Amino acid sequence: MATKVLVVGAVQGQLAKAFQKISKLHSKTDFAFALVTGGLFSQEADDDVQALLSGSTTVPLPTYFTVADHALPQPVQEKLEAAGEVCPNLFYLGRKGTLTTTEGIKIVFLGGRQVQNEESMTQSIGKYDPLFLDNEARVLSGANNAHIILTNQWPARIENDSSISLPEGIEPSTSSVAVANLCATLKPRYQFSSSPTASWKREPFVWPMEYSENAETQVTRFESLGSINLKTSEWISAFTLDLTKPAASEGAQRAAPFTVTTPRSKRKRDALDSDPYRNQRYDTSTTDSYRPGGRGRNNKRPKYDPNDCFMCLGKPQFSANMVISIAEESFLTSLRGPLPTDTTFPTLKSTGNLMIIPMYHAADETAHGRRSPPELQTEFNEMTRYRHALQHMLLDKAKGELGAVCWEVNRTGIRHFHWQWVACPQTMIGKGLVEAAFKIAAEKNEYEKFRPCEPDKLLSERQSDFFRVWIWSAVPSTTSTTNGSHTNGNGTSNPSPPPTTTSPLAQADALAAGQDEKSTTPPNTTETSMYFELPPDQRFNIQFGRTVLSSLLKLEHRADWRSVPAGDGDEARDAEAWKEDFGDWDFAMG
Ligand SMILES: [Zn+2]
Incomplete structure (x- = not known):
């Protein structure tokens, strides 16, 4: 029932080294598949790429990747166009989308970085380009839920309320509100991002309970993986996912860093409103410049209380x-x-x-x-x-x-x-x-x-x-x-x-x-x-x-x-x- 998953950070083109290491780990633990959250390739189409394309580098298990900070190298793009895969077991997910694995694990992925100034764009984004649009992230929210979210960019404000300090070299201002909204809407069990300079993993956090018959606690674990140039534990991570059980809540003492309790009147409007933009109700800004729904409630984040309950007479969430x-x-x-x-x-x-x-x-x-x-x-x-x-x-x-x-x-x-x-x-x-x-x-x-x-x-x-x-x-x-x-x-x-x-x-x-x-x-x-x-x-x-x-x-x-x-x-x-x-x-x- 439980599925073991391997997660890999930015390989940056060091493909032989990466897949050797992955093979070694896979021979000890039988992983169902691997996810690459950082850039798999460098900009160069060097010997490592040739070895991969020619089949002399073995990919030992189904491995999925998306695009990170650079477009995929030309020979890789050509191979994908011709064969649909880079080599046996290595699959390009695309820039954005949803994948449900044979184990039933639903993965929502969004590669690249958010385009900052969409008005100034003169051409559309190609499928191997390291970019995404705000609207593309919003459309992904329509997936309703996900077990895993894979993004190149960090969710904005993910570091809030964490007592684990950010390592040097990680610049939170480069994170994306759109990615945070995606996380807040889909409430995944895991979200992985990329930060080549250093890895960072925050405390698991709990979502405020929304009114629903499903009263199971929803917990998200966020981890950003570093590059292959760091020590193994910084660029490789593994976890076990058991879909038959609710997300493990051990150690989850903190409230989600970027959610606010939706006022009831607003929630009703959301219920009326079937468009995928409803996730705008989450205010994830660090500044006053972004106020979805015209509200800035940055200072009103509730703390997670395991006793929160909308069915308990007299508790704050009870109507x-x-x-x-x-x-x-x-x-x-x-x-x-x-x-x-x-x-x-x-x-x-x-x-x-x-x-x-x-x-x-x-x-x-x-x-x-x-x-x-x-x-x-x-x-x-x-x-x-x-x-x-x-x-x-x-x-x-x-x-x-x-x-x-x-x-x-x-x-x-x-x-x-x-x-x-x-x-x-x-x-x-x-x-x-x-x-x-x-x-x-x-x-x-x-x-x-x-x-x-x-x-x-x-x-x-x-x-x-x-x-x-x-x-x-x-x-x-x-x-x-x-x-x-x-x-x-x-x-x-x-x-x-x-x-x-x-x-x-x-x-x-x-x-x-x-x-x-x-x-x-x-x-x-x-x-x-x-x-x-x-x-x-x-x-x-x-x-x-x-x-x-x-x-x-x-x-x-x-x-x-x-x-x-x-x-x-x-x-x-x-x-x-x-x-x-x-x-x-x-x-x-x-
Ligand atoms: Zn209760």
Whole structure:
């Protein structure tokens, strides 16, 4: 699963020496590929170049390079035009672009130096020229993400907030704001640049958490490699990349050196704005001359706090105006970029989409150890009570035309667990389409098989990672099996199973709390639940639940919350609409 990658600095035409060294390293450690971040060639087409082109210098593993400070030598350009490669295993990436390796590693690269005075340019840039335009860097931001960024030039202000001083000979003023913007937009795990006079590696840094379901910490490691004339450790570096795990956060104590927390109103404009220039919101200037969006917030960089969380009540990133209801253990909020719109379900005033969020900040479990089973049970019981209360509300509002789907991703690394809940036409639930869609999607993604479970029971697999879904049918299911479903037969027409089929613990708790029948699944309706485990090395799309629902509800264009057009105060308005919808059933606020 883990891929070993070799990174090489400025070889400056000393090709025989470089590939000898690389061969030696590669024979000891089996690297998947090598990346050259500095200039591979000198300006001269000397013997080293001839030896490479003729095949007498061996390139031992797939090696990718781009252009640095000089155009590629003429014979190399000619060979590339004729053969597409310099020699076996040596590939020119081009000046700019994206490469996804066979290991699935996504590399965004940008060679050359930024053109300083674009207006004065008289001819276009050739594909071997050591130059790039501001706009070319911006277009690369459209890649949305990258595991590795490879640039010749440094990101502007990358040295900020680092306690590792810059070696002599490195001139930060030659760095590029466009490259910094690229880094801030793509948030790579690694970024490599070139500085022939000396190498420099800064402390890993953490990006402020943006509102998203993917609550994994994003960490970037930056390193600039020196030239082959320095000692080996300055021009060669290596690392291991494991895409099945989030970026390692060890040693990442610092905030990103060039990011600012985006004000919410601005973020909404960004959401509306699909153009790739959105990365302009990052102010990376060291002077007042560059103020994207007309803002200069240089002095307001937040420090990284591992407890930052937009799902923790009362924390600075939490938006209180999204709250619908607050109980003892958990609360309800509206969503930023909800899947349905407020007109998708005409019988509801709200969007019909919300989150049930426990108070407990999951990252605390890493710090303070696992919670005891009774603690987990109490929390689960209350969240279940919300789920049931929402069913009662739907039954009353939609008169059986709406069921509901709720899902949970329980994965190590998520800072704050939560359930997402969305109404869904009963016709789809009744026909078994929802259940089938989840099963098919899981199979397509090569996830583990769904297994049935008791809807009102905490999974004993709570100790490991899993994805769980609850499907509530507003009418009794005729096809449901007793395993993994729970028809509440409390009504007159259906004599089978009494509500005591819920977990005894939950039942006892409900009794102790003096809860009424609204604390259980409504009479004559059916809820099923199923889950699959997430093995530690399983790649998993954290948006899985939402993706499945988006195709069922024909809302594919809203599958990614970031692509949902938003207006100012939308989530606050939805929270208000939710209070109107849910108020009469809200056991906590009623
Ligand atoms: Zn939290």
